[in-house]
Amino acid sequence: MADVRNIDVDYIARVEGEGEMHVKVVDGVIEDVWFGIFEPPRFYEAFLEGRPFSDAPDITARICGICPVAYQMSSVHAMEYAFGTSVTGQLRSLRRLLYCGEWIESHILHMFLLHAPDFLGYESAVHMAADHKDIVELGLRMKKAGNAIVTMVGGREIHPINVKVGGFYRAPTKQELLELVPELEWSLEAVVETIKLVSGFTFPNVEQDFEFVSLSHPLEYPFNEGRIVSNKGLDIAVSEWNDYFLEEHVERSNALHSRVRERGAYHVGPLARYALNYEKLTPACREIAAEVGLGPVELNPFKSIIVRGVETLYAIEEALRIIDQYEEPAKPDVELNVHAGVGHGASEAPRGLLYHRYELDSNGRILKAQIVPPTAQNQLTIEDDLRVVLEDQIELPDEELSWVLEQSIRNYDPCISCATHFLNLKVERITTQ
Amino acid sequence: MTDAVVIGVGNRWRRDDAAGLEVIDALRERVDDSVSLVESDGEPTRLLDAFELAPRVIMVDAVVTGEHPAGTIHVLTDEELPDQMGIGQSSHLVQLVETIELGKLLGRLPNGLTLVGIEATDFTNGEGMTAPVTASVGIAVEKLLAALAT
Numbered sequence: 001m002a003d004v005r006n007i008d009v010d011y012i013a014r015v016e017g018e019g020e021m022h023v024k025v026v027d028g029v030i031e032d033v034w035f036g037i038f039e040p041p042r043f044y045e046a047f048l049e050g051r052p053f054s055d056a057p058d059i060t061a062r063i064c065g066i067c068p069v070a071y072q073m074s075s076v077h078a079m080e081y082a083f084g085t086s087v088t089g090q091l092r093s094l095r096r097l098l099y100c101g102e103w104i105e106s107h108i109l110h111m112f113l114l115h116a117p118d119f120l121g122y123e124s125a126v127h128m129a130a131d132h133k134d135i136v137e138l139g140l141r142m143k144k145a146g147n148a149i150v151t152m153v154g155g156r157e158i159h160p161i162n163v164k165v166g167g168f169y170r171a172p173t174k175q176e177l178l179e180l181v182p183e184l185e186w187s188l189e190a191v192v193e194t195i196k197l198v199s200g201f202t203f204p205n206v207e208q209d210f211e212f213v214s215l216s217h218p219l220e221y222p223f224n225e226g227r228i229v230s231n232k233g234l235d236i237a238v239s240e241w242n243d244y245f246l247e248e249h250v251e252r253s254n255a256l257h258s259r260v261r262e263r264g265a266y267h268v269g270p271l272a273r274y275a276l277n278y279e280k281l282t283p284a285c286r287e288i289a290a291e292v293g294l295g296p297v298e299l300n301p302f303k304s305i306i307v308r309g310v311e312t313l314y315a316i317e318e319a320l321r322i323i324d325q326y327e328e329p330a331k332p333d334v335e336l337n338v339h340a341g342v343g344h345g346a347s348e349a350p351r352g353l354l355y356h357r358y359e360l361d362s363n364g365r366i367l368k369a370q371i372v373p374p375t376a377q378n379q380l381t382i383e384d385d386l387r388v389v390l391e392d393q394i395e396l397p398d399e400e401l402s403w404v405l406e407q408s409i410r411n412y413d414p415c416i417s418c419a420t421h422f423l424n425l426k427v428e429r430i431t432t433q
Numbered sequence: 434m435t436d437a438v439v440i441g442v443g444n445r446w447r448r449d450d451a452a453g454l455e456v457i458d459a460l461r462e463r464v465d466d467s468v469s470l471v472e473s474d475g476e477p478t479r480l481l482d483a484f485e486l487a488p489r490v491i492m493v494d495a496v497v498t499g500e501h502p503a504g505t506i507h508v509l510t511d512e513e514l515p516d517q518m519g520i521g522q523s524s525h526l527v528q529l530v531e532t533i534e535l536g537k538l539l540g541r542l543p544n545g546l547t548l549v550g551i552e553a554t555d556f557t558n559g560e561g562m563t564a565p566v567t568a569s570v571g572i573a574v575e576k577l578l579a580a581l582a583t
Binding site: 043062065066105109113124125126129130133136137140143144147 | 444445446474475476477478479481482531534535538539558559
C-alpha cells in the first residue's frame with residue numbers, strides 16, 4: 001500500500017517568483033531531492049539588450065530589493081572593465097562603504113527575522129518577537145544603521161539611484177557621513193552581543209567537503225575586487241569565469257544551475273568568504289570568532305549564522321574606518337572612454353559571488369548580458385546539503401523533517417526572491433508495502 | 434487632510450504587482466504635507482519603520498484571493514486580515530501579514546492599519562498592468578483621497 005504524505009504551502013499575496021523543494025523518500029530510502037528556484041535574471045538579461053551601458057546599474061538593481069548594491073557594483077565594474085577605466089581613491093572607498101551598508105542590512109535581516117526563529121524553535125519572527133521583543137528591537141536598530149548608509153551614499157533606501165558607471169552622481173559630504181557614526185558605534189557592541197547569542201544555538205552536526213569560491217583581494221576582505229579563488233585550487237581572473245564555470249539548464253527549474261567545469265557543485269557566500277579570506281578580517285573579528293569557537297574554516301553550513309555575525313562586525317568596522325578617512329573628492333565620477341568591448345565584473349553580494357558579463361557595441365549599447373546570481377551558484381550545494389541532512393535525520397516525523405530541511409535551505413539566505421517570496425514545500429514519502 | 438502614511442507595496446517589474454506603487458505615484462501631486470507617501474518592496478524592517486511615520490497607516494498592495502474579478506478593490510482593517518501566520522514558509526522574506534503582526538507586537542501600529550488591496554492576476558516579468566488593475570488604481574486613488582480628507 002502506498003503511503004504518500006504531502007505538505008503543500010501555496011500562498012500568494014505578493015509575488016516576485018517562486019521557490020520549491022521536493023523530497024521523495026521510498027521505503028526509507030532517499031530517491032529524489034530537488035530545490036528549484038524560478039528567478040528573473042534571464043528576463044533582465046534580455047531586457048538589457050539594446051539599452052545603453054549606463055542603464056545597467058539602475059535596471060539590475062531592481063532584480064533584488066535586498067541586495068541592489070551588489071547588482072549595481074557588479075554591473076559598474078563590468079562596464080569599467082570594458083572601457084579600461086578603474087575607480088580609485090575616495091570613490092572606491094565610497095563604493096566599499098555602500099557595500100558595508102548592504103551587508104549590515106542583509107545579514108541582520110536574515111539573522112534576526114529569518115534564521116534565528118529556526119534555531120529558537122519559533123514558526124516565524126512574529127512568534128519569536130512575542131517572547132523576545134528586546135532581541136528583535138536590537139536587530140531592527142542595527143539594521144537601521146545599515147539602511148542609513150545605503151540611503152546616504154546610495155541616494156535612497158530601496159533601489160539606490162546614486163551609483164553610476166565611473167563613480168557616483170553626487171559624493172556625500174564629510175559631515176553627512178559623520179552623522180552615521182553614532183549608530184554604527186552603538187552597533188559595534190550590539191553585533192558582538194549578537195554573535196555571542198547566536199553561537200549559543202544548537203547546530204545539527206552536518207559538514208560537507210565544500211568547494212568554497214569567493215573573491216580574494218591581496219589587502220582587504222573582499223567586496224568589489226579581486227581574483228576568484230577556491231579551496232580546491234581555483235585562482236582565476238574575473239574575466240575567466242566562463243572558462244571555469246558552467247551554467248546549465250536543469251529540468252523543473254527556469255534558473256540555470258552553475259558548476260565548476262572540472263568538479264561540480266560549489267559554495268559561495270559567508271562561509272566561503274570567511275574560509276578564503278580569514279587573514280583579511282580585522283583582529284576584533286578574528287578574536288570574537290575564536291571566542292565563540294569558530295576556526296579559520298567552518299564546514300557546518302548551519303553555523304553560517306555566526307559567520308554572518310562576524311561579517312557584520314567587519315562591515316561596521318570597515319564603514320567606520322572609511323568614514324574616518326573620508327575626504328570629499330573633487331569630482332564624484334571619472335571620465336569614460338566609451339568603445340566596443342566585453343566587460344566582466346564580480347562582487348560579493350551578502351549571499352555570495354555575483355558575476356556580470358556584458359558585450360557592448362561602439363556606442364556602449366548592450367549587445368548581450370549575462371548575470372549569474374549567488375543563489376543559482378549555490379543551488380547544487382543546497383541540494384547536496386539537503387541530502388546530507390536527510391540521511392542524518394530521516395527518522396524524524398514529517399513536520400520536524402520539513403523544519404530542518406527548510407532551515408538548511410535558509411543557511412544560504414537564498415535570494416529566490418530576487419525572484420521570490422514563496423517556498424512551496426512538498427515532502428513525499430512512499431511506502432510500497 | 435489628516436496625518437497619515439500611505440505605503441504602496443509592490444514590484445514595478447512584475448506587471449500587476451506594481452498597483453500599490455502606481456497608487457503612490459498618482460497621490461504624489463495630490464496630497465499635502467500631512468500625508469507621507471512610502472514606496473515599499475515588502476522588505477519587513479523598512480515597513481516597520483514606515484509604520485511609525487504617522488498615527489494613521491494605510492497600505493496599498495496587489496492581492497490575489499482568486500475569488501473576485503480582477504480589479505476588485507478590497508478594504509480591510511488589520512483585524513480582518515486572514516490568519517496567514519506560519520503558512521508563508523518563505524525561506525527569504527517575512528510575509529506582509531507577518532510584518533503587520535510584528536508591527537502590532539512591537540507597538541508600532543497603535544491604531545491598527547487599513548489595507549487597500551487590488552485584486553490582480555498577472556505577475557509575470559515585465560512592465561505594464563492589466564486593464565482592470567489600471568482602471569482600479571485610478572478608483573483607489575479617488576477613494577483614498579476621500580478617506581484622507583476626513
